[in-house]
Amino acid sequence: MASGEATLRVPVPDDEPQRLEAIRRYDVLDTPPDGAFDRITAVAAAHFEVPIAIVSIVDEDRIWFKSHHGIEVDEIGRDPGLCASAILQNDPWIVENAATDPRTLANPLVAGELGLRFYAGAPLVTHDGFKLGTLCVIDVAPRELPAQEAATLADMAAIVMDELELRLAARRAIAEEHRLRHQAETLARSLQTSLLPPEVPTVEGLELDSLYVPAVGHEVGGDFYDAFEVGGANDGTLVLAVGDVSGKGPKAAAVTALGRHTVRSASLSATAPSEVLQTVNRAMLLGRKEAELEHFCTLLLAFARRDTDGLSVSVASAGHPPALVLRADGSATQIGASGPPAGWRPDFSLRDDRVQLSPGDLLLLYTDGLTDVRTPEGLLGSGGLLRRLQDARPRTAAGLVAQLRELLDSPExxxxxxxxxxxxxxVR
Amino acid sequence: MQQGFHVDRIATDDEIRLALRGELDVSVVDAVEEAVGAVASGSRVVMDVRDLSFIDSSGIRVLMSLDMRARSEGWSVAIEQPQPAVRQVLELCRIGERIPIVDDASSDG
Known part of the structure; x- marks a missing residue:
């Protein structure tokens, strides 16, 4: 049993600022009544056969009741000092007869209308040692509390604390879940933005069109294309890229993003498409373990520059199907001798092929999703695609894309x- | 989508022979990698593809990753008798520069 001075002024705990901080952390003050705490005070009142049981939180200038059984008061001032005293020690603070106890005889709760005689309060101690308040039982008649019963009160206070910890953990888990979900959504959005088919630029004297058809029922696809004009050292160069990353899912999506961004940045200074593909290969091999092949990327890259005769195009390919050239006169060729796919091996020799395009000529870069299609005559293949387009003889970029769309949409x-x-x- | 892909595995002392039949695409790559399984150092893995009618990029990925495993684990891989459609894709990816492509004259595959 604690000894004390007969005074209304109860000293504040040494760690008061941190203790108040802990109360804020548990975010319990001024919250609505809660069944769990009300059940504990009801059980405590019944067990100790007292009219009043309270779960109190000792705030800076008041004592707020999270649960009050047998008394219709939500909070009292901190000064009378019963609960404020109880949080100064680790064991239950017990006053068996307040009318004669020098610590409490002048207390207004004792001298006043309530006529409090018996008070026993066990501190609510957080896992890191801060005493937030008490579970206390109160009677208007003096009584004794054997040590065993004081221990029971301390156990009940521990149950109150468990409830508080549980609520804090749940609140933190929800907050963490919200944070992670927000993070994942942000990541998904930025990945999606970098994977979505881009708008093709408007270039004078040229018409550009594009096609992107994700496979039905698949995740974000591994196919991508990009078309952009370069400033700087390569001013006036139009870069066209079409690629295919093996596999699906987030890792493949990250490889796709890496491939596209590397193409964009390397194209600023490279003098030929093969140089860009070398950079892409190096970027993809960076940090990879020797015997590990998670994803690779086939990529076809074209640099196109206007000249007096039309358009000068150089093409390099990393394991990608060649580009098709459809001439205004109806002839057709394939261009782009292939090297190995990017992201497989460090020795990576590539060649740049050149072709001169005249007004009325068409150039097509595509992924094998257009040729690995089953037709009544078997797999289409790149030869099949070439023949099909030669027969159809599209005259414009839009007409060419329409042909491809018709092919994929065909029920056969x-x-x-x-x-x-x-x-x-x-353009002519 | 997959039409009757099948893989047979015949293992002898120093050789694992995988006979692939049908179309090798993303839906069956796991089955192929599983069929290869563990390979002892110094032995030889033969991918017999004479009855393989199609290979896509995921099939190529299986071959490239076999090549990388073989080099790091000290065994070898060979590809036997690809049909023209498969050969075209192997050539596109320059697989032959790292994995020998063998056309066995004793068979008319």
Missing amino acids: VTARDDAAALALEV
């Missing part, structure tokens, strides 16, 4: 993968 044709394509027309 079964596509098995994503398909992407970029079509370019040299």
Whole structure:
């Protein structure tokens, strides 16, 4: 049993600022009544056979009741000092007869209308040692509390504290869940933005059109295309890229984003498309373990520059199907001898192929989703696509893309993968 | 989508022979990697593809990752008798520069 001075002024705990901080952390003050705490005070009152049981939180200038059984008061001033005294020690603070106890005889709760005689309060101690308040039982008649019963009161206070910890943990888990969800959504949005088919630019003297058809029922596809004009050292160069990353899912999506961004940045200074593909290969091999092949990327890249005769195009390919050239006169060729796919091996030799396009000529870059399609005659293949387009003889970039769309939409044709394509027309 | 892909595994002392039949695409790559399984150092893995009618980029990925495993674990891989459609894709990806492509004259595959 604690000894004390007969005074209304109860000293504040040494760690008061931190203690108040802990109360804020548990965010319990001025919250609505809660069944769990009301059940504990009801059980405490019944067990100790007292009229009043309270879960109190000792705030800076008041004592707020989270639960009050047998008394219709929500809070009292901190000064009378019963609960404020109880939080100064680790064991239950007990006054068996307040009318004669020098610590409390002048207390207004004792001398006043309530006529409090018996008070026993066990501190609510957080896991890190702060005493937030008490579970206290009160009677208007003096009584004794054996040590065993004081221990029971301390156990009940621990149950109150468990409830508070549980609520704090739940609140933190929800906050963490919200934070993670927000983070994931932000990441998904930025990945999606970088994977979505871009708008093709408007370039004078050229018409550009594109096609992107994700495979039905698949995740974000591995096919991508990009078309952009370069400033700086390569001023006036139009860069066309079509690629295919093996596999699906977030890792493949990250490889796709890496490929596209590397193409964009490397194209600023490279003198030929093969140089850009070398950089992409290095970027993809960076940090990879020797025997690990998670994803690789096939990529077809074209640099196009206007000249007096039309358009000068150089093409390099990393394991990608060649580009198709459809001439105004109806002839057709493939261009872009292939090197190995990017992201497989460090020795990576590539060649740049050149082709001169005249007004009325078309250039098509595509992924194998357009040729790995089942037709009544078997797999279409790149030869099949070439013949089909030669027969159809599209005159414009839009007409060429329309042909491809018609192919994929045909009920006789079964596509098995994503398909992407970029079509370019040299305007007459 | 997959039409009757099948893989047979015949293992002898120093050789694992995988006979692939049908179309090798993303839906069956796990089955192929599983069929390869553990390979002892110094042995040889033969991918017999004479009855393979199609290979897509995920199939190519299986071959490239076999090549990388073989180099790091000290065994070898070979590809036997690809059909023209498969050969075209192998050539596109320059698989032959790292994995020998063998056309066995004793068979008319």
